Amino acid sequence: MPDRSDTPHRLDPAGSEQHAVNERLRAQGPAVPVTLPGEVASVAVTRYEELKEFLAHPDVAKNARHFTALREGAIPPG
Numbered sequence: 001m002p003d004r005s006d007t008p009h010r011l012d013p014a015g016s017e018q019h020a021v022n023e024r025l026r027a028q029g030p031a032v033p034v035t036l037p038g039e040v041a042s043v044a045v046t047r048y049e050e051l052k053e054f055l056a057h058p059d060v061a062k063n064a065r066h067f068t069a070l071r072e073g074a075i076p077p078g
Contacts, residue, residue, distance in 0.1 A: 008033040008041065022046070038076045040069075 009025060011034050012018075025032045030050040036042050045051040054060060061067065069075045 008035045009044075010035045011037065011044075013037045040075050 009021070009032065012021070025034070025044050026046040028046075030045065030047045032044050032046055034042050034044045045054050055062070064070055067075070070077070
């Protein structure tokens with residue numbers, strides 16, 4: 001199997017094989033580039049301590065209304 005560590009993982013909206021996917025992402029590090037449905041580039045925070053710190057940061061938007069690309073239609077709803 002080719003090394004795909006240089007290309008972001010595409011998240012499956014159905015969540016198939018999610019435990020195996022989570023394990024592979026965690027092995028790549030605490031923050032891993034991923035592609036969300038709709039071709040949205042993102043980062044998956046894979047470890048509890050880093051996620052806790054990330055979510056507590058005041059610059060992190062936790063509500064979709066803050067996402068300009070979503071509001072302007074560049075990212076499809078859902």
